[in-house]
Amino acid sequence: MSEAAPFDTSPDAVTRLFTRSDGSYLFARWGRPIAPVAFGVEDSTVSTLKGAIEAVCQLAGHEVAETDPELGSNFMVFFLREWQELVDTPNLDRMIPELGPLVERLKAADANQYRLFRFDEAGGIKACFVFVRMDEIMSEIPADTICLGQVVQSILLWSDEAFLGTSPLALTGDNVAILKPDVAAVIRAAYDPVLPVTADDASHALRLSARIGLAS
Template identity: 55%
Template sequence: MCQPSAPASPATVEALFTRPEGYVFARWGRPIVPVIFGVEEATLAVFKGAIEAVVALAGHQIADHDPELGANLMMFFCRDWSELVQVPNLDRLVDGLASLVTRLEAQEANQYRMFRFDEHGAIRAVFVFIRVDAALAEVSAEVLALDQAVRLICLWGDDALAQGVLVRTEQSDAVLGPQIGAVIRAAYDPVMPAASRDPAHALRLFARMSGE
């Protein structure tokens, strides 16, 4: 989950938010209200702390209640994908839950994120599903929590963070790579739009990163 390289040009910044359909950027348009299921109390504190740290880095806000949804960031941990269909009312929040579970089982995936957007294209809610398989079981809660917090703070391109978002230092097992941190800060600059499909948006992000 470590990424030694970093965005160093407008093109590499643009690639972070490029999907098969083209450039698609979105950040949260409302305060984040997280709720986490399926972990012990100590692990819960680690994940909430990581989310709060990344939200603070972005200059965004955490809240206790979303007036529309109650909680707008829901994280579900399981040992087997089939456990998700047993979660009360989850099928009412996630359309096609049964087919999603079947697809994740077939892919032998260990994580999945589902984003929802408001009328302006900003992030409205995120559902995060994590299956703790043998690979993830070897990852410390601190590393996994920070990695996941970064992945949900923006809508990244499908393969943008394929190599991870963290770097190792002599003082720590893993910390957020400084350039990824710079992208997040730039993305949440108040003068920047909450959503964009214009590749020129990446130029504006890079300009703000360069000015730090």
């Protein structure tokens, strides 16, 4: 993580944030209030996570709720030491039928984080499962940085390549993690009611970039 890069919310930059590795454009935002729950951490980290969710949702103008009427909790964050712990979690395979093969892929990739989304009939995000494996790298990162980073990467359906080799966060002079201004601007504009909840055409990025320009 480094200091914030130059502010870039040009149409090309915005397009890249939602263009997937297969070349397709896909954007989605939450279509319902976020009702979070966390597993595998102490109460202090749960409070840190909820604080990050509230801060990012306030930026987006989106709601946070205690419960989701359909799912109970729709934003589930799992902190674990080994991926096998997911397989051993009771009833998790009922919510995630593909859990077994997913865990094997995560093990093979030696991954330390993964986000799995579910969508409603309109294409908006209705649930997100966040998995964080506390390996040596993750264990050296402050809890507030991990929580903020995961929430930012879950508030929108970013490209699978959006933050490869970089981070949506930057460090202040006091080594405090903050959201990069350009990423914050994209999140704020993405939740503008005039924009659709989901889009699969790159022309959407032009509209999104324009909303950023109007808000700046």
